[in-house]
Amino acid sequence: MSSKHLADRVLSLTPSATVSLPDKARALRKSGIDVIDLSEGQPHFDTPAPIKDAAKDALDQGMVFYIESSGLPDLLLEIRAKLERDNGIDVPTSQIMVTVGAKQAIFTAIICTINPGDEVLIPDPYWGSHASCVRLAGGKPVSVPMRTENGFAIDSRKVEEMVTSKTKMIVLSSPHNPTGMVVSRDDLESVADICKKHEILALSDEIYEKIVYDGARHYSIGSFLGMEDLTITVNGFSKPYSMTGWRLGYVAASKEIMSRMLMVQQHSVTHPAAFVEKAGVTALRECDKYVEDMVRDYQRARDYFVPELNKIGMFSCAIPKGAFYAFPRITDKSMTSAQLVDILLEKARVLAVPGSSFGRHGEGYLRFVYAQTMETLKKTIQRIKESAR
Ligand code: PLP
Numbered sequence: 001m002s003s004k005h006l007a008d009r010v011l012s013l014t015p016s017a018t019v020s021l022p023d024k025a026r027a028l029r030k031s032g033i034d035v036i037d038l039s040e041g042q043p044h045f046d047t048p049a050p051i052k053d054a055a056k057d058a059l060d061q062g063m064v065f066y067i068e069s070s071g072l073p074d075l076l077l078e079i080r081a082k083l084e085r086d087n088g089i090d091v092p093t094s095q096i097m098v099t100v101g102a103k104q105a106i107f108t109a110i111i112c113t114i115n116p117g118d119e120v121l122i123p124d125p126y127w128g129s130h131a132s133c134v135r136l137a138g139g140k141p142v143s144v145p146m147r148t149e150n151g152f153a154i155d156s157r158k159v160e161e162m163v164t165s166k167t168k169m170i171v172l173s174s175p176h177n178p179t180g181m182v183v184s185r186d187d188l189e190s191v192a193d194i195c196k197k198h199e200i201l202a203l204s205d206e207i208y209e210k211i212v213y214d215g216a217r218h219y220s221i222g223s224f225l226g227m228e229d230l231t232i233t234v235n236g237f238s239k240p241y242s243m244t245g246w247r248l249g250y251v252a253a254s255k256e257i258m259s260r261m262l263m264v265q266q267h268s269v270t271h272p273a274a275f276v277e278k279a280g281v282t283a284l285r286e287c288d289k290y291v292e293d294m295v296r297d298y299q300r301a302r303d304y305f306v307p308e309l310n311k312i313g314m315f316s317c318a319i320p321k322g323a324f325y326a327f328p329r330i331t332d333k334s335m336t337s338a339q340l341v342d343i344l345l346e347k348a349r350v351l352a353v354p355g356s357s358f359g360r361h362g363e364g365y366l367r368f369v370y371a372q373t374m375e376t377l378k379k380t381i382q383r384i385k386e387s388a389r
Contacts, residue, residue, distance in 0.1 A: 009136055016128055017357030025351045036380050038368040039351045041177065041325070043242040044376075045297075048290040051241060054282035058275035065274065069266045071098030071250070072277040078284040079250050086209070088223030089233060095258045097265060098250050098280070100272045102207045102236035105251035107133050108268075109203055109232045110169075112260045114139035118168040121200075123154050125327070125355065125362035127177045130205070139168070145361050148329060151318060152181035156190035163194065169201040170194075172221060175208040178358045178367040179327045180320020182216040192224045202231045207249075208323040210240040210291050213299045216321040222252065229254040239323075240291045241283045246276050298324045298371055305370040308381045314340075314388055315366070324371040327355070330364055337366055347387035350380050 003011060018041055025037035070076065076093040083089040083096070099105040106129065114120060116138030122130055124143035131141040144159055146152040159170065170191065174183035183191075195202050202221050209218040222231035236249030253261060265271065302319070306326050309315050317328030330340055337354035344350045344366075355365030370377060 009138060012135060013132060016132070017353050018128065021351060021353055034349060035345070036350045036376060036383065038370070038372065038380060039353045041239075041369055042244040043239065043294060043298075043324070043371045044373060045242040045294055047241065047243050047246070048283070048287050050286050051243065051279045051283045055246075055275050055279040058278035063274040063278055067271060067274045067277065069271050070094075070262055071096065071271065072274065072281070074281050075277050075284075078281050079252075082284055083233070083252055087206070087220035087233070089220055089252060091252050095255055096250060096252050097258060097261055098248070098272060098277055099236075099265070100249070100269050101238060101247045102205065102234050102249035103129060104247075104269065105234045105236070105249050106130065106203065106205065107136075108261045108264050109234065109251060109253065109257070110134055110137050110139070111264060112257060113201060113232075114168060117166060119164060119166040121159060121162055121167060121170040122359070123152075123172070123176075124359035125152070125178055125365070126171070126359045127173060127205075128357055128359075130171045130173070130203075131359065134171075140166075142167070143360055144170075146179065146181070147361075148179075148318065148365075152176065152179040154183055154187050154191060156187060156194060159191060160194050163198050163200070167198065167200055169203055171203045171205065173205040173208075174218065175212055175216075175322025177208065177323055178325050178353070178355070178362065178365075180323050180325050182212055182218065182322040185217070185219050188219050188221050189224065192221055192227050195221075195230050196226045199230070202227065204231055204233050206233060206235045207239050209235065211295055211298060211324060212322040213295075213302065214319075214321060218322070229256075232257060237280055237283055240294075241287055242294065243283070246279070248272055248276050248280050301370045301372060301374065301377055302326070304374060305368070305377045305381070308377075309368070309384075312381070312385055312388055314384070324369060326368045326370055327365050328368075330355075330366060333364070337363055340366060344384065344387065348380075348383040350383055 022040035110133040114137040118139045120134045134141045222233045232253040237243040315328035353367040355362035
């Protein structure tokens with residue numbers, strides 16, 4: 001089809017590597033090739049039983065119709081209480097909206113706030129969809145480099161340097177995909193000061209907030225004084241509750257922004273499935289214990305996988321403090337990340353994501369998901385070792 005049928009805004013789009021690579025792994029497996037897929041950012045656990053039971057009960061009780069477009073009232077109340085308890089964010093339910101995953105919250109937030117030509121600061125390496133949503137809105141993603149030498153911390157001096165009269169937003173993701181960095185309170189306060197000084201919005205993607213290790217703490221920029229109306233807080237159920245396929249997330253924002261986000265939701269998806277929202281109530285009310293158990297398991301996986309990866313000689317990786325990604329630097333500088341992904345797939349039948357999919361500063365790295373069984377991780381290490389011989 002010629003591009004005359006396409007809108008300009010989609011012409012520069014590229015596939016999401018973190019979605020299309022797992023599709024490739026599924027296709028290879030179907031054709032009989034035994035691939036270990038460490039490219040897909042999701043827990044390997046089943047969804048906790050009480051959540052599944054709640055969805056089944058909701059269906060049996062006839063929750064098969066439209067509900068309130070901003071979210072099931074019970075779920076909005078649970079989210080409101082959670083934001084206050086865990087994040088120190090005090091918002092009325094009228095400033096919360098339940099969404100089809102965190103992704104739809106991010107898309108809607110950006111569509112509602114970014115004009116063509118607006119600049120959006122994104123610490124780089126970054127999760128690709130943040131930048132793609134900015135481009136779809138006609139905005140310009142501006143990379144703020146993050147460096148492995150200082151643990152991929154956000155350098156607030158660099159942030160300040162990159163602010164122009166066109167800067168409208170900064171995107172924050174902590175714990176961070178793909179690096180596993182957890183932003184410190186000091187760094188977050190410095191970013192908040194810049195936001196307040198220049199009236200820049202902060203889009204805070206907190207989907208990995210529960211997945212932190214070694215005493216690391218998650219902080220929400222939306223709880224800082226003066227950031228209440230400048231912050232759009234995004235979160236969801238996919239990663240903490242192992243509910244990636246359920247497509248359930250939520251967002252909190254100022255009254256002004258939320259009123260427009262709700263209109264976009266009403267004219268597009270209306271709301272997530274009603275019975276899924278009902279299951280979300282059970283997740284928030286009853287399932288924190290399951291989350292703690294899963295996080296302990298990720299920590300065990302991390303403690304095995306990252307040191308073993310470092311022993312192979314092909315990679316150098318700092319121990320990540322959050323999320324479930326290892327983001328090692330490739331020691332052989334003559335090879336691109338995409339080339340190494342192809343080699344690992346061909347020789348070791350292990351699929352990782354090339355760092356180049358995570359922005360300009362991601363080149364030279366690979367991303368592995370270690371939310372896997374110990375057996376799978378051991379097999380992965382063995383295969384990579386054998387392929388390196
Ligand atoms: N935000 C980040 C940083 C992610 O890594 C992901 C998924 O990989 C998402 C959002 C998407 O979450 P959801 O499944 O709730 O749409």
